[in-house]
Amino acid sequence: EAQVTQNPRYLITVTGKKLTVTCSQNMNHEYMSWYRQDPGLGLRQIYYSMNVEVTDKGDVPEGYKVSRKEKRNFPLILESPSPNQTSLYFCASSLSQGAWETQYFGPGTRLLVL
Amino acid sequence: RKEVEQDPGPFNVPEGATVAFNCTYSNSASQSFFWYRQDCRKEPKLLMSVYSSGNEDGRFTAQLNRASQYISLLIRDSKLSDSATYLCVAQNNNDMRFGAGTRLTVKP
Numbered sequence: 001e002a003q004v005t006q007n008p009r010y011l012i013t014v015t016g017k018k019l020t021v022t023c024s025q026n027m028n029h030e031y032m033s034w035y036r037q038d039p040g041l042g043l044r045q046i047y048y049s050m051n052v053e054v055t056d057k058g059d060v061p062e063g064y065k066v067s068r069k070e071k072r073n074f075p076l077i078l079e080s081p082s083p084n085q086t087s088l089y090f091c092a093s094s095l096s097q098g099a100w101e102t103q104y105f106g107p108g109t110r111l112l113v114l
Numbered sequence: 115r116k117e118v119e120q121d122p123g124p125f126n127v128p129e130g131a132t133v134a135f136n137c138t139y140s141n142s143a144s145q146s147f148f149w150y151r152q153d154c155r156k157e158p159k160l161l162m163s164v165y166s167s168g169n170e171d172g173r174f175t176a177q178l179n180r181a182s183q184y185i186s187l188l189i190r191d192s193k194l195s196d197s198a199t200y201l202c203v204a205q206n207n208n209d210m211r212f213g214a215g216t217r218l219t220v221k222p
Binding site: 035041044048050100101107108 | 212
């Protein structure tokens with residue numbers, strides 16, 4: 001089954017404690033991205049990757065890091081989380097940049113930073 | 115000003131009703147447009163792309179007006195299962211801009 005998986009699905013942490021949210025896709029997609037969703041603001045892109053070892057900033061990259069060492073994985077790293085990073089995070093992948101009709105989203109990770 | 119604006123709703127309609135959602139976008143360079151559906155606490159899923167000529171998929175019709183920078187979604191014969199939040203998206207190269215969503219509740 002074609003899917004994007006994220007872990008963990010729910011996370012409560014404290015300010016400053018480094019965390020990683022994993023994202024994996026099994027569709028051999030080249031393009032992957034991370035979004036955060038906040039009430040009244042819609043989804044905003046954090047980072048994206050057009051292929052292995054190619055990443056770039058989206059709309060709201062401050063406070064986040066990503067890496068793309070393998071095609072299937074695209075982890076999101078919060079080196080020093082702060083309360084304003086409390087949000088619902090979605091990973092997404094598509095066949096390639098521009099193939100937006102093939103875009104799938106993961107189930108989401110709900111993060112609370114105290 | 116948000117790049118993609120939608121009426122947040124909620125829209126509460128009876129089963130069988132026709133409902134229309136509107137969306138405006140500010141970036142005239144936007145190339146592609148989409149409607150996504152998002153159920154409560156779930157991930158967004160692509161509902162349909164929006165083409166300049168307009169397109170229809172069953173009970174759903176999407177329209178694009180580039181001159182007015184306006185996108186619409188029409189749902190005919192609403193079903194209970196149509197209850198969800200509908201997200202409008204305007205895309206330019208790598209930049210996908212999502213609206214905050216319009217919430218629809220279809221009641222028996």
